[in-house]
Amino acid sequence: MEITDIQTIPLAHSVPEGQGLGDARGFGTDRGTTLVRLETDDGTVGWGEAFAPGPIATATVEELFADAVVGMDPFAVESLAETAYTDPYHFGGDVFVQSAVSAIDVACWDIIGKSVGRPVHRLLGGTHCEELTPYASTMYFTEVDRPIDEPIREAVAAGFSAAKIKIGSGLEADVERVRTAREILGDDADLMVDMNGNYRPHQALRSARAIAEYDVAWIEEPVPPENESGYRELREKVDVPIAAGEAHYGRFAFKRLIDDRAVDIVQPNLGRCGGLSEARLIAGMASTENVAVRPHVWNSAVGMAAAIQFAASVSNYPHTRHVPEPMLLEFDRSENPLRSELLETPFDPSGGTIDVPQEPGLGIEIDRDALERYRAD
Numbered sequence: 001m002e003i004t005d006i007q008t009i010p011l012a013h014s015v016p017e018g019q020g021l022g023d024a025r026g027f028g029t030d031r032g033t034t035l036v037r038l039e040t041d042d043g044t045v046g047w048g049e050a051f052a053p054g055p056i057a058t059a060t061v062e063e064l065f066a067d068a069v070v071g072m073d074p075f076a077v078e079s080l081a082e083t084a085y086t087d088p089y090h091f092g093g094d095v096f097v098q099s100a101v102s103a104i105d106v107a108c109w110d111i112i113g114k115s116v117g118r119p120v121h122r123l124l125g126g127t128h129c130e131e132l133t134p135y136a137s138t139m140y141f142t143e144v145d146r147p148i149d150e151p152i153r154e155a156v157a158a159g160f161s162a163a164k165i166k167i168g169s170g171l172e173a174d175v176e177r178v179r180t181a182r183e184i185l186g187d188d189a190d191l192m193v194d195m196n197g198n199y200r201p202h203q204a205l206r207s208a209r210a211i212a213e214y215d216v217a218w219i220e221e222p223v224p225p226e227n228e229s230g231y232r233e234l235r236e237k238v239d240v241p242i243a244a245g246e247a248h249y250g251r252f253a254f255k256r257l258i259d260d261r262a263v264d265i266v267q268p269n270l271g272r273c274g275g276l277s278e279a280r281l282i283a284g285m286a287s288t289e290n291v292a293v294r295p296h297v298w299n300s301a302v303g304m305a306a307a308i309q310f311a312a313s314v315s316n317y318p319h320t321r322h323v324p325e326p327m328l329l330e331f332d333r334s335e336n337p338l339r340s341e342l343l344e345t346p347f348d349p350s351g352g353t354i355d356v357p358q359e360p361g362l363g364i365e366i367d368r369d370a371l372e373r374y375r376a377d
């Protein structure tokens with residue numbers, strides 16, 4: 001079997017000016033990403049996502065990978081990492097290189113699954129897994145004024161039993177947001193917070209200590225992604241698990257996070273970390289330091305499908321049934337048709353669970369009309 005065609009398909013969606021949403025660092029109105037479609041000589045099609053802007057992802061795929069991919073056996077998927085780290089020598093850890101690799105790698109796994117008739121999570125060595133627990137990614141900072149409790153009430157009404165909220169805009173606001181979310185979620189729900197790297201370590205420390213009484217399951221990116229000494233300092237001083245990884249790309253960056261336990265939880269994004277092959281390697285490294293893995297998902301439905309298959313494959317080591325700590329899957333609650341309209345059967349988190357597709361490969365069918373609707377080239 002060999003790959004005969006590679007296409008990049010940039011997608012974009014915007015909300016009107018003034019209605020942006022975001023985090024403590026700022027607002028955005030545009031959502032853009034890039035799909036990669038591979039086709040083999042027997043007509044099998046595989047899909048992957050480079051979670052990166054269309055023009056950059058397209059140029060990276062075409063300049064650095066297209067020649068190596070056409071003619072490649074998709075079962076030789078791990079050779080892509082060699083291409084990434086050695087062929088564009090010096091560029092391997094770059095976000096756009098790893099995004100391009102992610103898309104091609106995931107598309108290869110989709111093809112492998114379809115050709116052997118198994119879902120990707122089984123190919124990655126996972127046990128049979130039918131559903132995951134989604135958590136609502138919500139309480140974004142918004143340009144339009146709205147009551148802070150509204151989005152978390154909506155998430156609970158939609159069936160979510162866990163949530164992650166944006167904080168990081170100052171001590172008092174952090175406490176108010178966390179207290180509000182905890183009141184509405186109830187005492188038993190998992191509640192996570194995301195500071196989006198907006199603090200220096202001493203500021204993050206003050207906030208972390210102030211919100212600890214609300215039983216926070218993890219603090220995400222309390223300091224900027226590059227500030228690994230800051231992560232280590234907080235891990236030693238704070239009694240709440242520290243998470244990071246959405247802004248780390250490739251095995252070497254994750255190794256630095258995992259070594260010496262800079263964080264308690266790593267969060268690879270399947271559209272940027274290097275794909276399923278790299279994510280599996282990251283999960284293996286994480287297990288050696290007893291670090292948990294919870295994928296970051298702010299992607300289109302294709303990247304979400306990859307994250308679901310990956311999450312379903314991750315071992316629960318070292319837990320037994322006596323210490324339940326379910327895999328939590330991020331489910332972005334913001335308006336994004338690239339997530340909600342791109343599949344014939346969209347992922348549905350209502351009811352507090354999300355089904356893991358059992359069909360071969362990623363187990364998804366692309367809605368061709370939606371693809372054309374949001375195409376940005």
Ligand SMILES: [Mg+2]
Pocket residue numbers: 194196220221246
């Ligand atoms: Mg985050």
